[in-house]
Amino acid sequence: MPSHPQLPLSRRGFLTASVTAGAALALASVPARAAGGKRPFGRHGSPAARLTPKTLYVDPHGSGDFTSVRAAVAATTGSGWTLVLAPGTYRETVAVDATRTQATWIGASEDPRDVVVVYDNAAGTPKPGGGTYGTTGSATTTVQADGFTARWITFANDWLRADHPEITGTQAVAIKVQGDRSAFHHCRFLGHQDTLYADSMALTVFARQYYAHCYVEGDVDFVFGRARAVYENCHFRTVNRTDLAAAPYGFVFAPSTAGANPLGYLVARGRITSEAPDSHYKLARPWVPSSDTTARPMLTVRDTWMGPGIDAVAPYTNMSDAFPWQNQRFAEYRNTGDGARITVPANRPQLTDEQAKSATRAAYLGDWTPWQGVR
Template sequence: MGRSRCAPAGGEPTGGRWGTSGSASVTVSGDGFAARNLTFANLFDPAAHPEITNRQAVAVLTRADRLVFDNVRFLGRQDTLYVNTPEVTVASRAYFRKCRIDGDVDFVFGRGTAVFDRCELRSLSRGSTSSNNGYVTAASTDRAVPYGFLIRRSRLTGTAEPDTVSLGRPWHPGNDPAAAPCTVIRDSWLGAHVRASTPWSDFGTWSWRDARYAEYANTGPGAAINPDRPQLTAEEAARLTPRTWLAGADGWDPLR
């Protein structure tokens, strides 16, 4: 959809900063929005601007309920897709079907409730062969909200080097203790870029072990079962379906 209105560290006319939200190429604020067969991109190139240290560059920011993205591409680097809500304790819902999301650092993030169904989440290399090439997710789900991100029947691919990418880290905006980040990855294929032994990472002083993280029935070279990879039970997996995740009080079902 074109470039964002400014570089990530660019200033407002009043002298302030746009910040992460202000860097978005597209912001969706209307309930019931749907997009199909489109590409949304933030084309900021961090390699071309080494002088810029704050490199957030959002392609799409959502802060509305009952959203559907069908066969849509989200292209960016850091903070590509910001799934947010208008208020901290509001469970704004979004359904992503057969979408592709490219990025490197926290490129699917926010406090919204979302299902990624048969999607491709593509981790781009940051050039590191032995350390950190980024994080797929950075949920910041509020403790009062039951569900955060569900990634189901999807493929985690990318150009990042083997064993250098984390599945996620728990974002606590403003060090908010009420955040209880929630991410479940199930029935998906994980590439070799995913850290097989310890795929979840701490975020500053916030431990991933205190977040609501789980996997179930994943396959591929980046998949494993060990004490650092919490797994759903069969009973939990049967209950945590896309329909359950998105139903809410009104019974919304975008899968119909």
């Protein structure tokens, strides 16, 4: 994504403090295992009593099969593995390649604040062997495999522009998801620019993704990519900025839907809040990458509450004047809140009741029905 030269409010201290406190509470609430007094894994079992033969336990304190998520993933060749992550901070980059299908990651305490996978690369961060990471390479977690599921986990990138004024490539991805049938329940995604990269493996691949009861935080284009993705009952929060004299501070969504894909992002029954002053954020702008100038970004936001942080008069803007947002596929339906007020109708395309019947989870996900057991 294009760089946006802004200095974000630091969130690293808050993230570290909340993880430490949450982990302590979670561990104190469950008695230690009888054998050796090792740290517990709560209701999700232990290495001595596994959920399935393909279950591995990860604990940074040494009580599981592995102390790092990356090492556990490396041990899971093939399909159908489950990782249970004990409370703690996993400071590492992790990649689930396309061969490791049907993987499930579970936060053992059932509180995503307790289990944090985090690193701090940015697009412009120098690589050890030369060059820089680029946007994709900056991702803390990358998921290419189909059928990936995560529950109760925080995915974060805590790289800060304020700490690295010499770096101009300020995109810093918390997670890049490319696999089909990827599902996230009660997860948190923390970052600033380009936090959640909901994408696919290729232009011709329509990767379906589902996010339920998740929390996403950031500033510039912090939910972006070309996936066919549904966000239900999710909370999107824009962070404040102290370096800018004028709006906009950033943009919530930046879809890059391939032109051949009839469906892009669907946000349903969500909530958009802000730490910033009123009207200082745009709802979305279309991303038409140089690698795919035929893209027609698509975003539908329906039945969602938008706080005053969203600019109600002009909620959309262009990323490039060559591809105006009016020529893309942006629409809303029955949204509420100060940020959803229709003050200039031409600036807020609305679905008709008939059109809204096709803006549903089932229509976007087709023959795939994600598990609905977690509320």
